[in-house]
Amino acid sequence: MSDTRVNPAGGLTVQSLKANPRQARKERLIRDCLGGTALVSVLISGLIIWSLFSEAWTFMVEVDWGSVWDIGWFPRRGIYDIKTLIVASLIVTGIAMIVAGPLGLGAAIYLSEYARPGVRRTLKPILEILAGIPSVVLGFFALEWIAPNVVKTLFGGPAAGSLLAAGIGVGVLVVPLVASISEDAMKAVPMSLREASSGLGARKITTTIRVVLPAAVSGLMAAFIVAVSRALGETMVVFMAGGAAQTAVYTHDPLEGSLPLTAGMTSLARGTDSVVGEGLTFQSLFFVGLMLFVVTFALNVVADRFVHRVREQY
Amino acid sequence: MEQAEPEASPRLGLDIDRKMQAAVPNSTGDTVFEVEDLNVYYGDFRAVQEATFTVYEHEITAMIGPSGCGKTTVLRCFNRMNDLIPIARVEGRLDFREVPIYDPRVDPVEVRRRIGMVFQKPNPFPKSIYDNIAFGPRVCGMAKKKSELDGIVEQSLNRAALWDEVKDRLKDSALGLSGGQQQRLCIARAIAVDPDVLLMDEPCSALDPIATARIEDLMQEIKNDYTIVIVTHNMQQAARISNRTAFFTAQLDSTTDQRCGLLVEYDRTETIFSNPSDERTENYVTGRFG
Numbered sequence: 291m292s293d294t295r296v297n298p299a300g301g302l303t304v305q306s307l308k309a310n311p312r313q314a315r316k317e318r319l320i321r322d323c324l325g326g327t328a329l330v331s332v333l334i335s336g337l338i339i340w341s342l343f344s345e346a347w348t349f350m351v352e353v354d355w356g357s358v359w360d361i362g363w364f365p366r367r368g369i370y371d372i373k374t375l376i377v378a379s380l381i382v383t384g385i386a387m388i389v390a391g392p393l394g395l396g397a398a399i400y401l402s403e404y405a406r407p408g409v410r411r412t413l414k415p416i417l418e419i420l421a422g423i424p425s426v427v428l429g430f431f432a433l434e435w436i437a438p439n440v441v442k443t444l445f446g447g448p449a450a451g452s453l454l455a456a457g458i459g460v461g462v463l464v465v466p467l468v469a470s471i472s473e474d475a476m477k478a479v480p481m482s483l484r485e486a487s488s489g490l491g492a493r494k495i496t497t498t499i500r501v502v503l504p505a506a507v508s509g510l511m512a513a514f515i516v517a518v519s520r521a522l523g524e525t526m527v528v529f530m531a532g533g534a535a536q537t538a539v540y541t542h543d544p545l546e547g548s549l550p551l552t553a554g555m556t557s558l559a560r561g562t563d564s565v566v567g568e569g570l571t572f573q574s575l576f577f578v579g580l581m582l583f584v585v586t587f588a589l590n591v592v593a594d595r596f597v598h599r600v601r602e603q604y
Numbered sequence: 605m606e607q608a609e610p611e612a613s614p615r616l617g618l619d620i621d622r623k624m625q626a627a628v629p630n631s632t633g634d635t636v637f638e639v640e641d642l643n644v645y646y647g648d649f650r651a652v653q654e655a656t657f658t659v660y661e662h663e664i665t666a667m668i669g670p671s672g673c674g675k676t677t678v679l680r681c682f683n684r685m686n687d688l689i690p691i692a693r694v695e696g697r698l699d700f701r702e703v704p705i706y707d708p709r710v711d712p713v714e715v716r717r718r719i720g721m722v723f724q725k726p727n728p729f730p731k732s733i734y735d736n737i738a739f740g741p742r743v744c745g746m747a748k749k750k751s752e753l754d755g756i757v758e759q760s761l762n763r764a765a766l767w768d769e770v771k772d773r774l775k776d777s778a779l780g781l782s783g784g785q786q787q788r789l790c791i792a793r794a795i796a797v798d799p800d801v802l803l804m805d806e807p808c809s810a811l812d813p814i815a816t817a818r819i820e821d822l823m824q825e826i827k828n829d830y831t832i833v834i835v836t837h838n839m840q841q842a843a844r845i846s847n848r849t850a851f852f853t854a855q856l857d858s859t860t861d862q863r864c865g866l867l868v869e870y871d872r873t874e875t876i877f878s879n880p881s882d883e884r885t886e887n888y889v890t891g892r893f894g
Contacts, residue, residue, distance in 0.1 A: 490716070505729075
C-alpha cells in the first residue's frame with residue numbers, strides 16, 4: 291500500500307497517482323459486459339432480418355409473379371395477391387389515425403395546457419393504464435360493439451367484421467399512446483415560452499397553437515410514428531374484427547371485410563402443419579413480413595425527413 | 605371604477621407623493637399603478653404582505669431587495685402573470701390607470717396587451733427574428749398588410765437598438781443571437797405591441813457588463829414613451845437608471861412562522877441610496893446586509 295501514498299519526503303509522484311489495478315480491471319469488466327448486452331440485441335435484430343430476407347428471397351425467386359397481382363390472398367391455392375394485404379393494412383391504419391390523431395392530440399393538449407395539476411395527476415396514469423389493455427379485449431370490443439353500434443348504425447356497414455370496425459378498434463387502442471407521448475412532448479416545452487406568449491397578450495389557445503405545438507413538433511411526430519407503427523403491426527384487433535374470417539378478396543371499401551398484412555400472416559400461421567409443405571405457402575409468410583417491414587421503415591424515413599424540416603428547436 | 609374607493613383617499617402618503625413628483629424630470633405626474641395593501645399568497649403561504657406604493661408615468665421604478673423578498677411576485681401582479689400559477693391568489697387594491705385589474709370583469713389578456721414584460725432569462729421563441737417581433741402584432745391583429753407588419757418589425761428593432769445588427773438576417777433563428785442580443789430582441793418584441801408599461805424582471809442578470817450597459821442605455825431612451833418597472837438584484841443598476849426605488853425585504857411572519865415579503869421603504873432613488881429613513885434600507889444599500 292505504501293506506493294499509493296504520497297511520498298512523505300518528496301511530495302507527489304506519478305506512482306502515487308497511478309490507478310488502482312483492481313479498480314481498473316473492474317471498470318473494464320463492467321464496460322465489456324454492458325457492451326456485450328448491446329451487441330446481443332443488435333445480433334438478434336440482425337438474425338431476424340436475415341431470416342426474413344432469406345425466406346422472402348426464396349419466395350420472390352420461385353413464385354410466379356402473375357399470382358402476386360391477382361384477385362385476392364389465397365396462399366394455399368397459390369394466389370398471393372399482395373396488394374390485397376397492403377391496401378387493407380393502409381386502410382385500417384388510416385382509419386385508426388383518423389380516430390386516434392384528433393382524440394389523442396386533443397387529450398394531450400388538455401392535459402398539458404388546460405388541466406389543473408390535480409386533474410392531470412389523476413388522468414395521466416389512467417391514460418397510461420388504458421395503453422395496457424390487451425389487444426384481444428379490444429378486438430372483441432371492436433367485433434361485438436363497434437361493428438353493430440358504430441359501423442352498422444352510423445355507416446350502414448355490416449354488423450360483423452369490416453375494415454372500418456377494425457380501424458376504429460385499432461384507433462381506440464393507440465389513443466393512449468398518442469396522448470401520452472404528445473403530452474410528454476408538450477410538457478417539455480419550457481414554461482418561459484408560454485410566459486413570453488401570454489405576456490404579449492396571447493390567449494391560451496393561441497399560445498398552444500402558435501408556440502407550444504410548433505416547439506413540440508418533433509415529439510408529436512414521434513408520437514405519430516409510434517402510433518402508425520403500432521397500428522400497422524397490430525394483429526389481434528384486425529384479425530378478429532377485420533372480417534378475415536369471411537373473405538380475402540381484394541377490396542378497398544372500408545365497409546367490407548379484408549385481410550391486412552398481419553391478419554394475413556396470422557391466418558396462415560395457425561399451427562405449423564397447415565403452413566409447411568404446400569408449395570410456397572410457408573415462404574409467403576416471410577414475404578408478407580418483409581412487406582410489413584418495408585412499409586413501416588419507409589414511413590419512419592418520411593416522418594424523420596418531415597421533422598427535420600419543420601422542427602423549432604428550443 | 606370608483607366603486608371600490610370611498611370619497612377622498614385616506615392614505616397619508618398622497619401629498620408627499622405629489623411633492624416627490626415635481627422633482628422628477630420627464631414625468632408627467634400621472635399615476636400608472638396604484639398599489640394598496642397588496643397581499644399575494646401561494647396556497648397558504650403569504651409571499652407579500654400589505655405593499656402600498658404608486659408608480660408614475662414615464663419613470664423608471666426599481667424594486668430591489670434580497671432573494672425571497674417578493675419583488676418579482678409584485679412585478680408579476682402588474683400584468684396578472686401570476687394567474688398562470690394555479691395556486692397564486694392576490695388580495696388588496698391594484699389599479700392600473702384607475703382601473704382595478706383584479707376585478708372579475710377584467711380579462712387578463714387585455715391587461716397584458718397594455719403591459720409588456722421582459723423576463724430574467726432571454727426567452728425568444730424558437731422562430732425567426734422577424735417572427736419573434738411579429739408575434740405580438742399578429743396575435744393582437746395590429747397589422748392588416750405585410751408592409752405594415754414589416755414597418756412594425758423594423759421600428760421595434762430600431763427602438764431596441766438591434767436593427768443594424770440583424771437587418772440582414774431577419775429570417776434566421778432568433779436562437780442564433782448572443783444573450784445580450786436575445787434580450788434586446790425580447791425588449792423589441794414587447795415594444796412591438798406598443799404597450800403602455802414595460803415590466804422587467806432582472807433583465808440583465810444573465811448578461812455580461814457590456815450587454816447590461818446597452819440594455820440600460822436602451823431603457824433610458826425608451827422611458828420617454830413607456831413607464832418602466834424593473835426588478836433588479838444589482839443595486840448600482842437601480843441607482844444608475846431608476847427615478848424611484850422600492851426596497852423590499854423578507855421578514856419572519858410571527859403568526860405563521862414563515863418568511864414573507866415586505867415593502868420597507870419607497871422613495872426617490874437618490875433618497876433611498878443617500879438618506880433612507882429606515883435602518884434596514886440603509887443596511888442593505890450600504891452592503892451590511894443582503
